Structure formats: structure tokens, C-alpha cells
Amino acid sequence: MRKHRFLGIVLVAVLAFILVPFAQAQEKIVKIGSLFPMTGRAGLYGLDSVDAAEMAVEEINAKGGVAGYKLEFINTDSKAKPADAVRIAKRYIDEDKVHFLFGVVSSAVGLALTEVSKQNKKIFIGTDHASTQLTVDKFQPYYFRVSNNTFQSMAAGALYLKELAQTKPWTTIAYVGPDYAYGHDQWNELKYNLDRFGVKYKIVGEYWPKLFAPDYTPFITSIIKDKPDVLISGLWGGDSVAFIKQATPYGLFEKTLFCSPDAGGNYEVMSATGAELPLGLVLSARHHNNWPDTAANKEYVQKFFKKTGRYPTYAAEGAYAGILAIAQAVEKVGNPDDADKLVKALEGMKIQLPEDPEGFTSYIDPATHQIVQVQAVGVTVANDQFPPAKRMLGEWKIYKAEDLLPPKEYIESKQKK
Structure with a gap:
């Protein structure tokens, strides 16, 4: 009897050893690699962006994710320095195998990262920086911005x-x-x-x-x-x-x-x-806590306050919007690895955001990949x-x-x- 019990325990252990890694390998993940600054004068923007992005990820994953995938969000302090951001982005792509680059606060960093995005055909969702050069002069197909530009x-x-x-x-x-x-x-x-x-x-x-x-x-x-x-x-x-x-x-x-x-x-x-x-x-x-006076904006502001104990800067809403855009694109395509199909899904995308007044829905201009907003x-x-x-x-x-x-x-x- 003891021998049978021992063999049973061994069998369970062996099966766990074999099946757990298999189950983990089968878990489908959309990896999002962000590069927000967490220190210095731009640090609050980074902190708010990370908190808002995580809030959106939690909301989406709580509903089962998108197209059978769960979202995974990671951030590394870019210190608002282009050279640091480029180094981090290359590591994200080569080692972490992210599906999307995400952020950033400074336009100087954004202009550096759009080149990395272009070279690697990796979609870069711009959430805060505003230089128009990214959607006009330096336009490239794998860059999209989800907050208004200058x-x-x-x-x-x-x-x-x-x-x-x-x-x-x-x-x-x-x-x-x-x-x-x-x-x-x-x-x-x-x-x-x-x-x-x-x-x-x-x-x-x-x-x-x-x-x-x-x-x-x-x-x-x-x-x-x-x-x-x-x-x-x-x-x-x-x-x-x-x-x-x-x-x-x-x-x-x-x-x-x-x-x-x-x-x-x-x-x-x-x-x-x-x-x-x-x-x-x-x-x-790019976002106001007290305008528009809509239920959606009030809910977003209060949800952020409940999570963090502070009211959001505009950077937060840009990051929140970026996660929603990624989720909507992956849901439509069904595969986060097909960058070219994701580009098509993002072009012209309509996305209802907290900053939209009644009767208007933000959308991404297919020609410039710039979001269009009131x-x-x-x-x-x-x-x-x-x-x-x-x-x-x-x-x-x-x-x-x-x-x-x-x-x-x-x-x-x-x-x-």
C-alpha cells in the first residue's frame, strides 16, 4: 500500500514537472515594452503613464484578454534620454520579444525610437510626445500616435x-x-x-x-x-x-x-x-480632468484616483488610450505577431476615449497615423x-x-x- 502511494506521489510530481512548463508555454501573451521616464522633471508623466497603462491592462485581462491573449506590460526607465531609450528598445525586441514598443514622454526620445521601430518593423504606439515630425516629416508605417500633436x-x-x-x-x-x-x-x-x-x-x-x-x-x-x-x-x-x-x-x-x-x-x-x-x-x-463633462471621463478620472490616490495628468490618458488601441487591433487581427495586419487594423481605427465629448469618437488618420480629436x-x-x-x-x-x-x-x- 505504501509502495503504491509512493509511486502515485512520484507520478504526480513527474506529471507536474512535465505539464506545468507546457501549460506556461501554451499561455498566449501580447508583450508591450514601454519606455517611460520615472525620475526627474518628467518622472510624474512616466509614473502616471505606467499606472494608467496597467489600469487598462487589468481591465482588459479581467474580461479574458483579447483574441485568446492576455496583455503583459513592462516598463524600463528611459530617463527621457534618447540613447538610453534606443538601447532599451533594442533589448525589448531582441531579448524580450515584445510585440509593441510603447510610450514615450519626450519628442527627442520619440524621434529616436521611431527609427528603431522602422528598422525592425515593430509597431511603436506613441502615447504622449507631440512633435508633428513623427507623423509628417518622419512618417513611417509602424508608428502610430494616440494623443494629439503640436x-x-x-x-x-x-x-x-x-x-x-x-x-x-x-x-x-x-x-x-x-x-x-x-x-x-x-x-x-x-x-x-x-x-x-x-x-x-x-x-x-x-x-x-x-x-x-x-x-x-x-x-x-x-x-x-x-x-x-x-x-x-x-x-x-x-x-x-x-x-x-x-x-x-x-x-x-x-x-x-x-x-x-x-x-x-x-x-x-x-x-x-x-x-x-x-x-x-x-x-x-491633451486631456482635462474636468472636461468633457461626460460619464466616461468622470469614471476614468475617479478610477485612476482610486488606484493611485491622485488625479491624472494628461500623460495618463494617452497611455490608457494606447493600451485600448493595441487591444482593439489584436482583437481584430487575432495574432499579435502579424505586424503588417496590425498596421492595417490601426489605420482608420475608431476608439472611444475619456477625452471625447458627446457625439464624437476619436479615430486614427490612415494617411499620417495620427489620432484625430476635439x-x-x-x-x-x-x-x-x-x-x-x-x-x-x-x-x-x-x-x-x-x-x-x-x-x-x-x-x-x-x-x-
């Missing part, structure tokens, strides 16, 4: 300034932005759109601090000296916060209208500045419903998605260069 933001900003000129006339304009692709794209695209919409203006200054600059005082004093009616800011994240905090004691925002159409309205700016944030600044971002521009007003912020945006102006796209001739002229 052209769309600057088109919205130009339309806002055109309307403003009719009620509060202005003539002179200046720009402050980071001295790399993202900053230069914004300024060039704002000027292009002001010209396109027939707005008359005179440039009185351009200021180019380095990314993550510690001291903006020399730029602030120069701006005050140049006396622009409107100051356009292309700064983002911690740089926006630092600039606003350093400029406030100089009374800059009482002397000029401050307008930051792409990243200035990010929740991080509100939460980091509290009651110090001046009223009446004209700002926008944009809202607001003004800072007193609002303490999203602590620690004491200001949020209000007095919204809403701009139609199709009105913000670059004209066909603009795209063609850029791609010919």
Missing part, C-alpha cells in the same frame, strides 16, 4: 487668438519654448496657422531655454522688456511649473496674455502651483474640486477635430524635404 494644439491656439483679436485686440507676440524639435515645431506651426487663418501679428521676441533649465530669470526679464501683447509658451511639465513660479513675482502675467495651447493646461501645472497659479491664463492640454482651450479659474489644485480651466472654447488637421499641401511639402 500642429493640432497650435491650430486650436491660433483659432483662439483669432477670436480673441475681435474682442480684445492684440498685435505683438513672442514665444518661449524648449530648444529641441518639440519646442521649435510649436512655434513654426503656430505661425503657420496664424497666417493660414488670416491673423495679423508682429513678432517681438523668441526665447529658447534648454529642456529642464533650472533658471528662467534671464528669459523672463527679456520678455518683460520686449512687451509682447501675447506670450506663447511651448514649455511642458516641470518646466512650465518652474517658469510660472519664477515669472509670477515679476508681474509678467499682468503685463502680457500667457497662452500655452499644448501642455500648459496639464493637471500637473495646477496641482504643483495651487493658489499661486494666476487667474486668466489661456491653456490647454480640443478644448480654457482659462484658469478658481476651482478646488481636484485637490491639491486650487485652479482648473473653465470658460471653454471647443474646436472641431477636423479643423485642427494639417492641410494636405502642408503634409506633402514636409514629406518632400
Whole structure:
């Protein structure tokens, strides 16, 4: 009897040894390799992006995954450095065998990674960085962006300034932005759109601090000296916060209208500045916690808050959208290994997102692989419903998605260069 029991135990152990690895090998996984920064001024964007992506992965896997696959999300700190990101991406592809590259925060990193994506025919889902070059000048078939780009933001900003000129006339304009692709794209695209919409203006200054600059005082004093009616800011994240905090004691925002159409309205700016944030600044971002006032947006914001204990920056919604896009594409194709079919599935994809107002659904433009979305521009007003912020945006102006796209001739002229 003991002998039989012993043999039974041995048999069970042998079967477990054989079958468990087999079962694990049979488990079907979609691997997503992300490259978000987790430290420095861009660290909060990375933290929010990872938390939101994991939230979306958990939701999808809880429902059984997609096409028989479970999603697996991994992140490595890119430190917002192109060289580090390229090294990590190559490891993801060669060793981890990821199906998708995912992220990133900095456009400089995005421009480096799109080359890796192209060379390896590995789909890269861009979730946050906004340089238009990735979907126009540097367009390649394996790159898709699921948050708006600088052209769309600057088109919205130009339309806002055109309307403003009719009620509060202005003539002179200046720009402050980071001295790399993202900053230069914004300024060039704002000027292009002001010209396109027939707005008359005179440039009185351009200021180019380095990314993550510690001291903006020399730029602030120069701006005050140049006396622009409107100051356009292309700064983002911690740089926006630092600039606003350093400029406030100089009374800059009482002397000029401050307008930051792409990243200035990010929740991080509100939460980091509290009651110090001046009223009446004209700002926008890629997602707002308090707009649109829809059930879907409220549910997303509260779900993120419940998971993390904080309200999301716009980077979070971009990462959330990226996971949903991957899931929808894999569900349609049924195979995460067929990159070319996944490209076709992503082209023209309609995807309902928290930032979509009632009656509109975001979609990916097949020609540029850029998501097409409505944009809202607001003004800072007193609002303490999203602590620690004491200001949020209000007095919204809403701009139609199709009105913000670059004209066909603009795209063609850029791609010919």
C-alpha cells in the first residue's frame, strides 16, 4: 500500500514537472515594452503613464484578454534620454520579444525610437510626445500616435487668438519654448496657422531655454522688456511649473496674455502651483480632468484616483488610450505577431476615449497615423474640486477635430524635404 502511494506521489510530481512548463508555454501573451521616464522633471508623466497603462491592462485581462491573449506590460526607465531609450528598445525586441514598443514622454526620445521601430518593423504606439515630425516629416508605417500633436494644439491656439483679436485686440507676440524639435515645431506651426487663418501679428521676441533649465530669470526679464501683447509658451511639465513660479513675482502675467495651447493646461501645472497659479491664463492640454463633462471621463478620472490616490495628468490618458488601441487591433487581427495586419487594423481605427465629448469618437488618420480629436482651450479659474489644485480651466472654447488637421499641401511639402 505504501509502495503504491509512493509511486502515485512520484507520478504526480513527474506529471507536474512535465505539464506545468507546457501549460506556461501554451499561455498566449501580447508583450508591450514601454519606455517611460520615472525620475526627474518628467518622472510624474512616466509614473502616471505606467499606472494608467496597467489600469487598462487589468481591465482588459479581467474580461479574458483579447483574441485568446492576455496583455503583459513592462516598463524600463528611459530617463527621457534618447540613447538610453534606443538601447532599451533594442533589448525589448531582441531579448524580450515584445510585440509593441510603447510610450514615450519626450519628442527627442520619440524621434529616436521611431527609427528603431522602422528598422525592425515593430509597431511603436506613441502615447504622449507631440512633435508633428513623427507623423509628417518622419512618417513611417509602424508608428502610430494616440494623443494629439503640436500642429493640432497650435491650430486650436491660433483659432483662439483669432477670436480673441475681435474682442480684445492684440498685435505683438513672442514665444518661449524648449530648444529641441518639440519646442521649435510649436512655434513654426503656430505661425503657420496664424497666417493660414488670416491673423495679423508682429513678432517681438523668441526665447529658447534648454529642456529642464533650472533658471528662467534671464528669459523672463527679456520678455518683460520686449512687451509682447501675447506670450506663447511651448514649455511642458516641470518646466512650465518652474517658469510660472519664477515669472509670477515679476508681474509678467499682468503685463502680457500667457497662452500655452499644448501642455500648459496639464493637471500637473495646477496641482504643483495651487493658489499661486494666476487667474486668466489661456491653456490647454491633451486631456482635462474636468472636461468633457461626460460619464466616461468622470469614471476614468475617479478610477485612476482610486488606484493611485491622485488625479491624472494628461500623460495618463494617452497611455490608457494606447493600451485600448493595441487591444482593439489584436482583437481584430487575432495574432499579435502579424505586424503588417496590425498596421492595417490601426489605420482608420475608431476608439472611444475619456477625452471625447458627446457625439464624437476619436479615430486614427490612415494617411499620417495620427489620432484625430476635439480640443478644448480654457482659462484658469478658481476651482478646488481636484485637490491639491486650487485652479482648473473653465470658460471653454471647443474646436472641431477636423479643423485642427494639417492641410494636405502642408503634409506633402514636409514629406518632400
